[in-house]
Amino acid sequence: ELKVEQNPLFLSMQEGKNYTIYCNYSTTSDRLYWYRQDPGKSLESLFVLLSNGAVKQEGRLMASLDTKARLSTLHITAAVHDLSATYFCAVDRHLGSASGSRLTFGEGTQLTVNP
Amino acid sequence: SQTIHQWPATLVQPVGSPLSLECTVEGTSNPNLYWYRQAAGRGLQLLFYSVGIGQISSEVPQNLSASRPQDRQFILSSKKLLLSDSGFYLCAWHGGYNEQFFGPGTRLTVL
Numbered sequence: 001e002l003k004v005e006q007n008p009l010f011l012s013m014q015e016g017k018n019y020t021i022y023c024n025y026s027t028t029s030d031r032l033y034w035y036r037q038d039p040g041k042s043l044e045s046l047f048v049l050l051s052n053g054a055v056k057q058e059g060r061l062m063a064s065l066d067t068k069a070r071l072s073t074l075h076i077t078a079a080v081h082d083l084s085a086t087y088f089c090a091v092d093r094h095l096g097s098a099s100g101s102r103l104t105f106g107e108g109t110q111l112t113v114n115p
Numbered sequence: 116s117q118t119i120h121q122w123p124a125t126l127v128q129p130v131g132s133p134l135s136l137e138c139t140v141e142g143t144s145n146p147n148l149y150w151y152r153q154a155a156g157r158g159l160q161l162l163f164y165s166v167g168i169g170q171i172s173s174e175v176p177q178n179l180s181a182s183r184p185q186d187r188q189f190i191l192s193s194k195k196l197l198l199s200d201s202g203f204y205l206c207a208w209h210g211g212y213n214e215q216f217f218g219p220g221t222r223l224t225v226l
């Protein structure tokens with residue numbers, strides 16, 4: 001059974017600081033997703049990482065994937081209040097085109113950026 | 116562009132009542148469709164997925180069922196709701212660039 005663990009689960013940080021959220025998973029996969037969720041809202045896709053060593057950046061967020069270590073990171077640079085949200089990683093148990101993709105989600109990291 | 120619709124947006128139902136949540140997708144054909152549930156303060160749990168009309172796979176045993184009567188329609192149902200069925204229900208589809216996109220969700224409260 002695939003398990004996905006995020007840490008920390010809660011993160012309070014000051015504006016302007018840097019921090020990293022970690023996502024570990026238990027079985028082999030080369031597809032990993034990061035999502036953002038604002039309170040009461042649906043999930044917004046941030047990054048799709050499809051190979052070992054993949055790195056993607058958008059604004060103050062950068063995500064990377066190490067499939068050998070079964071680890072993805074989401075790095076926050078110079079945080080701003082607008083980044084306050086819950087961030088989820090999800091690992092794809094892709095079983096072939098006939099079965100489609102199935103995502104297993106971590107529990108989420110609730111990020112609060114304080115002025 | 117592709118769009119996912121879900122309705123209703125919110126629903127309050129008594130225990131033992133039936134349920135029908137609907138999801139429709141626009142702008143794509145033969146999508147892989149998914150139903151997830153999110154309990155308060157938790158991550159998402161995959162409930163059902165479908166790779167085509169009439170094809171439903173269940174991930175976990177539960178009080179719910181799913182159907183796909185049309186290519187771009189996915190329905191989540193229950194004959195008798197339980198308190199534990201409360202949550203935020205999200206429909207998703209898997210796009211061609213390996214992205215999975217989520218609908219706006221239905222917040223269900225069972226009293």
